[in-house]
Amino acid sequence: MSGAPLRTPDRQQSDLIGELVAVVGSDHVMTNPDDMAGRLKEDRGLFNGTAMAIVRPGSTAEVAACLRLCFAAGVAVVPQGGNTGLVGGGVPDGGVIVTTQRLNRIRAVDTTNATMTVEAGCILANIQAAADEVDALFPLSLASEGSCQIGGNLSTNAGGTAVLRYGNMRDLVLGLEVVLPDGRVLNDLGSLRKNNTGYDLRNLFIGAEGTLGIITAAVIKLFPKPTARATALVACDGPDAALALYARMRGSDADTLSTFEYIERLGLQMVVDHAPGCTDPMNEAHPAYCLIELTSGTAQAALDTRLQAALEAAFEAEEIADAVIGTSEAQKDALWALRENLSEAQKPEGASIKHDVSVPVSRVADFIQVAKAACVEHMPDLRPCPFGHFGDGNIHFNLSRPVDMADAVFLAEYATFNRIVHDIVHDMSGSISAEHGIGQVKRAELRRYKDPVALELMEQIKRTIDPAGLMNPGKVL
Structure with missing residues (x-):
């Protein structure tokens, strides 16, 4: 008696990988653990993940085809850009990593409209250089600008050192192209400064950390180049x-x-x-x-x-x-x-516990003083190292371990210091994440501090756009 072959989990995985290879080519699907190793962990080594494959599509159409296949197979997708995130948002727990590194074209530059249309895999420094070539400025500036990609900057609503004058990523974008979890493409690549035709879908995806879809392109604003x-x-x-x-x-x-x-x-x-x-x-x-x-x-x-x-x-x-x-x-x-x-420069000093927080600018000085005192009271030899974007209220409140304490002993205090610092931030009407995102690190913290109605709406949006929960699962919510 003949029939369809039994589809065991291994057979399903093999079938999906073969179908992905048919879309992007064998050179752009990696399954060897050694080849994937660098994409399975984040920079600080706090998280190490697993994945069945890494896929590198070369166009929006290929991204859409890959997501359709994963959706049909019920396999999770983890979007990755430059993998420079600091909250574990790009670390997979199984499933398929879809990287945007081959989506690296600058599609158009409109100097009169002061816009540039870029694909998600463009390195931030390359976008800055392309703006400079037309005597313009793209003002987003980060320490990782030589390796981070604009898609990741969008997905985390990146800030950087020029927010004071130009705003964060949400303020620098006019339109997006996004592949949804089922493979449909949202084409919202408008370059209009005024467009009042219903809900602002663009801002659902900026800051969503890849949990609602994969941003594949954006229309970004250019500014006059300072002389x-x-x-x-x-x-x-x-x-x-x-x-x-x-x-x-x-x-x-x-x-x-x-x-x-x-x-x-x-x-x-x-x-x-x-x-x-x-x-x-x-x-x-x-x-x-x-x-x-x-x-x-x-x-x-x-x-x-x-x-x-x-x-x-x-x-x-x-x-x-x-x-x-x-x-x-x-x-x-x-x-x-x-x-x-x-x-x-903090790394050679041993382990550090980092907080990316914001408070109203009028409370920044109070926050630094109160938070330092509270943390040192808990651990007298602690070395607080606050720094950052004072002018927009975003302080990187980093805590370096006591000189004579082992890293592991210090890092065991992570939850305690989170509670101390984040309670102070909350009491000052601040945010537990200013520009790094929620990822895996702050999921529990988000539920502690976020308005319950806001959380409910976020969950409803997630269920509507990603009902199967396949887009970057385990992140944000």
Whole structure:
């Protein structure tokens, strides 16, 4: 008696992989564990996953075909860009990884409309360079910009160092192309600044961390390219003084203020000790520092004058203790390197527990002081290292382990420190995730702090768009 072959789990997996190979070609389907290893873990090593295959489609049509096959087989899909995330959002727990690395074309540049249409796999630094070639600016800037992809930036609603002036990723996008879990394609690649035709579907997918579909392309905004920048590293006594200085800069230079970053002495010392080529530009140590940058289309001399005048007024008001102003592009880059190398410079100091939080700007100084005191009370030899985007309320509140404590012992306190820090953030009407996302790390925390009605709506949206729960399962919700 003949009949259809028995479809065991191994047979189903083999069939699906063969069907994926038929779509994208054998060179773009990886199943060997050694070949997949780098895509199964995140940068800090907190999560290691498993997958049956990694698939690299080369077009939106191929992404759609791959998702249709996985949907029909009931197999989970984990989207991946540059795999530079910090909350385990791209680490799989079985299923198929679909990477966007071959979706790397810049489809169109419209200088009159000030837009660029890019595919999700475009490296952020390459997009910045393409904007520069047409005398324009794409302002998103991150430490990982040489490897992160714009699709990942969209999926996490990335912020970076220029949010103060230009906004985060949601503010930089006009339209999206998205492949839905069942393989249908949402074509919303509009380049309109005004479009009031119903619900804003675009913003469902920005910040969704790949749980609702795979972003394959976007229309992003371009801005006038600054012709001048004035950069300074300013020393102050701590967060209260930094907040006073920020208020002064906003009052006098809001039209040019692009960056206001905060670093405490411990963080700067880590960079000086561990980042090649980085040195302390000041003659003596100070409790805290602010990296300030003004940019504009005016003459360089005029911008330098504005920065110097603001800092002189701050000196007279005793808000700052010292300042170094970059007088050449190399000097300005050297000041930026003190901030950009901070995350990497923490690694040689041992394990760290990291918090990506935001509070209203008016509460930033209070948060830093209260959270540091509470954490040190719990662990007296702890080394708090707060730094980040002071001007938009986003502080990376990182905690480096005591010098003589083992990494494993320190990391066992992760949940306790989360509770201490996140309770303070919540009490100050803040957010437990400012720009890194929820991923796996903060799922339980989200349920603790998010408004119950908001959570219910999020779950309803997830069930509507992804009823089988196949898109990046185990992340966010």
